[in-house]
Amino acid sequence: MxxxxxxxxxLTIQVRRDILRMVHAVNSGHPGGSLGCTEFLVVLYQYLMERKEGFDMDGIGEDLFFLSNGHISPVFYxxxxxSGYFSVSELATFRKINSRLQGHPTTHExxxxxxxxxxxxxxxxxxxxGAALAKKLNGDNHLIYSLHGDGELQEGQIWEAxxxxxAKKVDNYIATVDYNGKQIDGTTEDVxxxxxxxxxxxxxxWDVLEVKEGNxxxxxxxxxxxxxxxxxKGKPVCVLLYTEMGNGVDFMMHTHAWHGKAPNDEQLEKALAQNPETLGDY
Incomplete structure (x- = not known):
């Protein structure tokens, strides 16, 4: 159900707490975009995607998700x-030496x-x-989802893809763009x-949809x-998801300043007070 x-x-509020605490604990990481995409990833994994129990790399018979803007790893982890992929307690190892939860997701871990x-x-x-074409070749009618930063679209490889x-009618694929208008050096408009x-x-x-209330x-x-x-229906689908970087923490919103900066002790306390514990901290 x-x-x-x-x-x-x-769950969204609890994930926000996780993000803030993970980044604060090691004084490193990317809270802004993570907070901005929290609602989206919660909906994707808890409501939208058809997922199997357990995990294997092949992902046959289930929907798959690929995070392209890997710096928002805190929300992903x-x-x-x-969502049951690994123990919630492991979040305490974020960005530590020999942790499986590196700053950017890796497969060799x-x-x-x-x-x-x-x-x-x-x-x-x-x-x-590539994954979507593999699904077609295998006769697997499940979907591929991906998430991209809007600043990431300044990369040429995106447009080649x-x-x-x-051209190849990859119509079992939905690419979502986190359209917050901000990147590490300022607004996307300025950069x-x-x-x-x-x-x-x-x-x-592409067939393009806009979600104006992306949070x-x-x-x-x-x-x-x-x-x-x-x-x-013969076309890949793109969703432009209008989000607010740092959503849910008032002093992190409406600025690019928290793209890759951790809160100090006082700021963490203030941020957590705005997101009261719902499902239990790790």
């Missing part, structure tokens, strides 16, 4: 742990739920397309304008369900 909106909201190493931006779409996906992103993807032959659980469910309904 799928969780209701309140259960998804409770938290959602994976709280053997962490359940991780199917590609990500950190070098721009590669996740290419990997996802986008061109390929439409390198993305122009009309919807028109760009449409010009590359609203019900809006995400509605938008992603619509995206799912558009698969299998």
């Amino acid at each position: 799928k969780p209701n909106t309140q259960q998804l909201q409770d 938290s959602v994976l742990a709280r 053997g962490l359940p739920g991780i199917r590609m190493a990500s950190g070098s931006l721009g590669q996740g779409m290419s990997v996802s397309i 986008a061109m390929y996906a439409s 390198l304008s993305l122009g009309n992103l919807k028109a760009k993807f449409e010009a590359f032959g 609203n659980i019900e809006a995400i469910i509605a938008g992603m369900t619509e995206a799912k309904s558009r698969t299998g």
Whole structure:
């Protein structure tokens, strides 16, 4: 049975606590984008994707997800742990020496739920397309999902992959863009304008949807369900998810400053007070 909106909201708040505590503990990591994508990843893993029990790299007979903007690993690790892939207590090892939870996800650590190493931006779409084509070759009608930062779309490899996906009718693939308008050095508009992103993807032959409330659980469910309904029709699907970097922590929102900066003790206390414990801290 799928969780209701309140259960998804409770998990979202707990994941936010995990993110803040993980990054604070080692004074290292990327809280901004992690907090901005919390609702999306919670909905994806808890509501949207068809997942099997356990984990294997092949992923036959289930939907697969690839995180392209690997620096938001804190939210990914938290959602994976709280979705049963590994023990929640392991979150305490984030970014420590010999931990399986490195700053950017890696496959050689053997962490359940991780199917590609990500950190070098721009590669996740290419990997996802390969996985989607493998599904087609295997007669497996499950879907491939990926997540990308909007700043990541400044990478040329993204557009090579986008061109390929439409040309080869990779229509079992939904790529979501975390459209928060911010990257490490400032706004995407100032660093390198993305122009009309919807028109760009449409010009590359994609079916494009926009989710204007990308931090609203019900809006995400509605938008992603619509995206799912558009698969299998000859075009790859792109979802532009309008989010707020640092969402859920007032002093981290509306700025790019927390892209890759950890809160100090006082800031952590303030941030956690805005996100009261729901499901138990690790």
